[in-house]
Amino acid sequence: MMNLKIANTFLLLLKNTCICLFFLYNLHSFSQEKPLNADNQKGNTTNTEQELLKKAKDYITKKEYDKAASFLSTNYQQFSENLTINWLYAQVLSLNNDKTQAEEKFKKAISIAPLNKDLQLDYARFLYETGKIKKVESILSKFITNDSKNAEFLLMQANISFWKGDIKNSQKKIARIKEIYPDTEITKSLTAQIDELTIYYINTNFEYHTDSQPLDFFAYHIAIGHYESRFLNPKLELSTYNFSPEKEQAVILKISNQFYFDNLKLTANITGGIYKNLSEKVDWIGDISFIKKITKNVSLNVGYSKNSVLSTIASTAFNLTKQDVFGEINYSNKLLLLNAGYNQQFYKNDNTIESIGAWILSQPIKFRNFNFQLGYSYNYTDSKDILFIYDNQGVGVYNPYFTPKEQQIHSGLFIVNYKPTKKLSLEAKANYGFKATIRNPYPLQVTATSIEIGGFYDETFTPVELTGIINYSFSNRFNAKITYTNQETFFYKRENINLGLNFNI
Incomplete structure (x- = not known):
């Protein structure tokens, strides 16, 4: 009954959109130049964070996630204490299905900016997909309140409550989503599962x-x-x-x-x-x-x-x-x-x-x-x-x-x-x-x-x-x-x- 179910198409689409927005945002807001050591390999290295982000984004746009991961790995040492690079690297590793390394990079990014809400919620998305529900709950409880209008994370909470057998709380979250978006279909699958169970x-x-x-x-x-x-x-x-x-x-x-x-x-x-x-x-x-x-x-x-x-x-x-x-x-x-x-x-x-x-x-x-x-x-x-x-x-x-x-x-x-x-x-x-x-x-x-x-x-x-x-x-x-x-x-x-x-x- 409590088997984990990956979020529906809406959540996957929303996640990918957030990733793209994240890349664009960081290109304009977090760029800062950093020199590299002279022994960097020519052609697979870059001299600045902006160049690194741009080239990695090009690979991701082409869905060449393995090349993006290899490129970031080569240049990572010089940017290992940089919030943006760790965050980006975590996303790329996740896209390559390297969940262990991805989680390490998320934790590194959080250690650099522990109060960054967007980073914490992005980490929650990653944990949700890997089935680490307890950690997801801990993060969402800090940022998603009863008055929240974020349908993505409200739906996560609704699914988690359902998996735990807490039907009333799941229905409460569904009602909140329907209140914000009366015509939405994103709760249809979960509602059907609750009806079938009860x-x-x-x-x-x-x-x-x-x-x-x-x-x-x-x-x-x-x-x-x-x-x-x-x-x-x-x-x-x-x-x-x-x-x-x-x-x-x-x-x-x-x-x-x-x-x-x-x-x-x-x-x-x-x-x-x-x-x-x-x-x-x-x-x-x-x-x-x-x-x-x-x-x-x-x-x-x-x-x-x-x-x-x-x-x-x-x-x-x-x-x-x-x-x-x-x-x-x-x-x-x-x-x-x-x-x-x-x-x-x-x-x-x-x-x-x-x-x-x-x-x-x-x-x-x-x-x-x-x-x-x-x-x-x-x-x-x-x-x-x-x-x-x-x-x-x-x-x-x-x-x-x-x-x-x-x-x-x-x-x-x-x-x-x-x-x-x-x-x-x-x-x-x-x-x-x-x-x-x-x-x-x-x-x-x-x-x-x-x-x-x-x-x-x-x-x-x-x-x-x-x-x-x-x-x-x-x-x-x-x-x-x-x-x-x-x-x-x-x-x-x-x-x-x-x-x-x-x-x-």
């Missing part, structure tokens, strides 16, 4: 599941939500399940809210609800999690949850829940995405299941209307107690939930997205376990009618998960999504199909 929504899902235990169920899910502010983002969810062959039913009701603390770069999610198998009493469920932005590329997610278990035939016959304590770290850059996490599950029978995993995935590789991603994942899962029982014929089953012993899976990941039209998008995912092992129990005949676990042996298997998604937007207020999953694990084979209908009111 609209009430209803998401419905119809789900059918079948697996080799055999266990089938049909489920219906509905979620209603609305974003009001960074501290009020509630959602109400209701799910109903109808199982076979046991003919059991279950209902889950949850309400959740999200809180965003901008100063801490922290998002908190809290959920509470009830779970009831219709043949049992009501049990509570819920979770709390915190997502902390550590740096631009790194975030940490930790939390606790208590949820229902509906994965085996036995688990559908009564209220079975598990508690999870988890933590994961996420890293991303221009080339890849990386995740590493730890999870500990706790059950009422004092059993625990420990899981450690990590995956790495490339950023989307674009080719025409296609996006491709490749990756690798690893997972290790181990249960303290193995809940595996045998019937009189020696057929074993995990009861009432799956308890793997020393399971390790190495998988290859592949994702492809295809968008043939603006309204239609297709996605396919493959998770192929090229190396997977588990300690599998074997039976021991204790008595004529009793069979127990005699021990464990090493077993290999090939887990595979294939997912296909079709997403179609009928309008800005209604879209449909079909998801099909075919999965094979050590425990079972399953198929799942889900139809989602999403409405914005």
Whole structure:
């Protein structure tokens, strides 16, 4: 929600205009002659600031930004304490996409003239484009007041407030711009984004599941939500399940809210609800999690949850829940995405299941209307107690939930997205376990009618998960999504199909 969005065409045009005016102004107002050392190279040096500015401006007018940067670099030493040259050099470096050096030159210019308002605001433009929002806010708070008539910087403040989740302040800035320029279109895009974010929504899902235990169920899910502010983002969810062959039913009701603390770069999610198998009493469920932005590329997610278990035939016959304590770290850059996490599950029978995993995935590789991603994942899962029982014929089953012993899976990941039209998008995912092992129990005949676990042996298997998604937007207020999953694990084979209908009111 808070992803940075570069300003619209108006801001870019206004920025370029300001740069040109800056050059013209400095040619007439800041010119002062400075001699150069005798060892300057002939043809790529100049004797005065005026000549330097004129030649650099000629390069910029021709859009030869690399030549302008090279020319300024050659002559910079003699003008290193000059306000105009540092300011100009910062602009040229920015045009060459050398953001690090550009920021250094802006800071140098500001150290020479710390009270220059035009310089500070130009630095704010640069910071805004590079996404350093905190610094932009600090500068704008000194120069842009509630009575300001500068639409460019008011729009910056409106966008920043929106990215932070402060919708009311963003709307206030938009109103101020409309007051100054009633017919302006520069706020149209941001207004549409606010309307899209704050609209009430209803998401419905119809789900059918079948697996080799055999266990089938049909489920219906509905979620209603609305974003009001960074501290009020509630959602109400209701799910109903109808199982076979046991003919059991279950209902889950949850309400959740999200809180965003901008100063801490922290998002908190809290959920509470009830779970009831219709043949049992009501049990509570819920979770709390915190997502902390550590740096631009790194975030940490930790939390606790208590949820229902509906994965085996036995688990559908009564209220079975598990508690999870988890933590994961996420890293991303221009080339890849990386995740590493730890999870500990706790059950009422004092059993625990420990899981450690990590995956790495490339950023989307674009080719025409296609996006491709490749990756690798690893997972290790181990249960303290193995809940595996045998019937009189020696057929074993995990009861009432799956308890793997020393399971390790190495998988290859592949994702492809295809968008043939603006309204239609297709996605396919493959998770192929090229190396997977588990300690599998074997039976021991204790008595004529009793069979127990005699021990464990090493077993290999090939887990595979294939997912296909079709997403179609009928309008800005209604879209449909079909998801099909075919999965094979050590425990079972399953198929799942889900139809989602999403409405914005």
